[in-house]
Amino acid sequence: MSLDISSSSGSTHPDPVPATAVPGLPEREPTQVDAREGESFAEVALRLGGASADEASRTGVIDSADDQVEDLFAEQYKTVNSPVHRAVWENTVDTDTFVAGAVPHDDDVQAVVNRSLAVVQQARDADRLFDDRGKVSDSVFKQLANAGYWGLLVDKEFGGSGASMRQFAKMITRMSMIDPTVAGLASVHGCIGAVDPVRSFGNEDQKRRFLPGLADGSRLSAFALTEPGAGSDLTALKTTATLDGDHYVVNGEKLFITNATFGRTIGLVCKIDGVPSVLVAELPEQETEQFRINRYQIFALRRAENNGLVFKNFRVPAANRLMPTRGDGLTIAYHGLNLGRVSLCANAAGAMRWMLAEMLPWAAYRSTYGQAIDRRELVRRRIGHLAGLIVAADALTDWCAWLLDEGYRGEMECIVAKIFGSEAQKEAAIELFMKTHGGRSFLQGHLFGDNVHDFLAPCIYEGEGEMLAMAFFKSLVKDHGKRFFEPIGRTLHDLGVRRPNFTNPKHVWALRGPMAKYTAWYSAKCVRSAYWEDDDVLRDCDESMLKHIRFAQRYLSDCGVRISDAMRRYQLKLADRQCRMTALSAQVQDAVTILVTALYASRHSDPLTRQAADAVCRRLRRRITGGLPTDSEFRQVTKLGEQIASTGWSELDGTTAGRILQSY
Known part of the structure; x- marks a missing residue:
């Protein structure tokens, strides 16, 4: 997916100012990149950056759906007023929006x-x-x-x-x-x-x-969105529905639809008159000429139904079409994804607990050279590190779920939770759990061997991680780009150039207005010190958590200038700098995770939970700064692993380990 750094795609912009309106510039002939009626500047900008007309147009469709979801939320809960967006672009990083309130009991x-x-x-x-x-x-x-x-x-x-x-x-x-x-x-x-x-x-x-x-539960449900040729590019949907009397006639095929089988209810995404739409369809109890299931062998989700659905003149009552007040079927699809992303992180937090619960008895049982491996520094480090991943996943889950309950859209925040949860579970499974259990990991009946694909697959559920990292970045920069870079880009478009030449008086004169606004913002951001109001939140915070909180606050506040510098450096070519976008995105995400985890742990009474939070925050800080672990940090995480191995951990209560396979 390409990235728009400059505009809210899909919106209608006025015609560009004629070149003759700029003193001293000659009038020029229209070019193939001039904005057409109804076309957003984002599409023009992408083509100026070298994207094809088709890619630019498809990106515009996706951004339109994103904007329509945004319109569903009250102003104070939209992306520009979300905790992450404000932390990066404003000069305050208030902790009260990064910590969840009490959970009401029901x-x-x-x-x-x-x-x-x-x-x-x-x-x-x-x-x-x-x-x-x-x-x-x-x-x-x-x-x-x-x-x-x-x-x-x-x-x-x-x-x-x-x-x-x-x-x-x-x-x-x-x-x-x-x-x-x-x-x-x-x-x-x-x-x-x-x-x-x-x-x-x-x-x-x-x-x-x-x-x-x-x-x-009489009708279990699924959401039928993915198709053989349409995954992250939802503009490639081929399934159609045509109105015939009081029914829609559906033709097309869906793939990788979890929980979909005979007799279930699905939200079916299809195109009606070329517009993405959602029909609530009741699947028949058995195969018919109009409907069949495409069964295949799949390693992940093998304990659930995961099937393809094939429709041939399949009839759905017209009254089953969902009609959002704003937007179309993609608006509906995007709305539920944030809930699913939080749930994915919550699921990872539980699965990693099960892994840790299985590691502890095995590490105490397995002996090498006359000593149990839970006495070995490397194994203790794995235990301590896994505990840190669990606490961070808990913190992100609780925070994001609270934001959704409060009414926030939570798009960027839920992406952070999804990416962290899925990547943490993958690391836990491969680097910590499997390596500790060795060859027994691959035995049938072993938690790893039986579930390895399920542990890895969440990296692509609800959006593949790096694709989502770019979506996170786009959400983060869209408003900034629209306010400061779009006017510059439009002026360059009118000049007929891709990059300004500040030795050319015509360029300087034409850009004087938008450059003045950008310079004012940039100067204020660089000169003003970041501040925060968090006395109540941090009144009883211990020093180990406070240092992580302050680091994250300072780093997030500095990210606005860092990201704006990248936007200025790459300009319209930033859409093709996917590696740079994902790197910048990852740094912001890590800082958010540090802040949320440290705040969560600072309110937790269990000292082992706070130590686990300290361990994962230290690791994330090193990932941001590029530093190497110190002996002190090694001692901290291995000491945590030793304590959990010897005394247990309250966060594992309710988790039971299976029997040790191939015992001796």
Whole structure:
């Protein structure tokens, strides 16, 4: 996906100022990059930077959908007023927006959570969680339905529990400690499946018709977006729906649709009159001439249904079309993704707990050269480091879920959680868990061997990590680019040049207005010192956490100038500097993770949790600064690993390890 650094794509701009309006400049003939009616400057800018007309146009479509989602939120909760955006572009980094408030207790929600956890724990203990095909069994699905599991995010008036996102995310972490697949299916159903689209965009009739069945589990759901030729490029969708009387006739194919099989409810993304749209479709109970399932063998999600869907003149009632007040089907698709990204991080926090719970008894059992390996420095470092990853994932999950509950869009923040959670789980699985267990990791029945693909696959769920890093960067720079770089770019466009020549008086004169505004912003940003108001939040903060908080605040505040320098250096070519964009994005994300984790741990009573937070924050700081670990840092993380190995850790309560395979 290409990046627009200058404009809110899809908006209609006035015609460019004629060149003759600039004193001393000759009038010129229109060129192939002149803005056409209805075309945004972003598309013109991309072509000026060397992108094709098709790529520029497709980028405009995606940015239009992004803007339409933005319009759904109140002004104070939009991206420009989000914690990360303000921290980078303003001179204040207030800690109160980076730490979640107290979680309100709800006895009804907690009862549903407890019943659901008991269902899955009992099924796992009795070895009946999966059926003969290795899928989550129908009996478990039904018991979870009776427990109220599938209706957690459905409002009470439609038969659900009306849980907050924070309550739901905490449940996901606890369920993942028992079984990550069952936890993930709750997210598929409630966050990116049919529940969120109907709840957020359905009319009253659609809510009454669909939500009760989605709440009681009689209709499990999925979201059918991906196609064989359309993944991150959603403009490549081929599935169409044509109105025929009071029905739409659907033709096309979907691929990699989790939780989709016969008899389920899907949010189907298709094109209606060329516009991306969403139909709520009830899949038949068996194959028909109009519908069939494309089954394939897939390593990840093998315990859940993951299938392709093929439609040939498949009829869906016209009354099932979701009609957002603003935007189109892509608006609906993007809305639920943030919920799914938070759930993914929550799932990773639980799965990593299970890994650590499996590591501890093995490390105590396995002996080399007459000594248990949990006495070895490298293994203790792995234990301590894994604990740090868990705390950071917990912190990001809680913070992002709180932002969503508060009404923020949370686009950038949820991307941070998704990328960190998926990458942390991958590192934990390969570098910490597998290497500690050695060859036994690959035995059938081992947590790693049985789940390795599920541990790795989240790196591409809800957006591949590096693609999302560029999306994060685009969200971060869009407003800045629109205010300062778009006027400069438009002036250059009118001059017929790509880069200004400040020895040319005509260029200097033409750019005097936009350059004056940019210079004023830049000077103020460089001269004014960053400040923060956080006495209440940090009143009882210990020194180890405070140093990380101050580092992150200073770094985030400095990032505005750093990023603006890159925008000025690369100008219209920044869209092609994907490596530079992802690097800048990663540094901001790491600083955000440090700040959120340190604030979270500073309010935590468990000293081991604070030590784990200290360990992961130190590591992230080194990643930003390029420093090397000191002996002191090695001692800190290995001491933490030693303590967890010898006394346990409260964060692992409720997690049970399996038996040691091939014991001796």
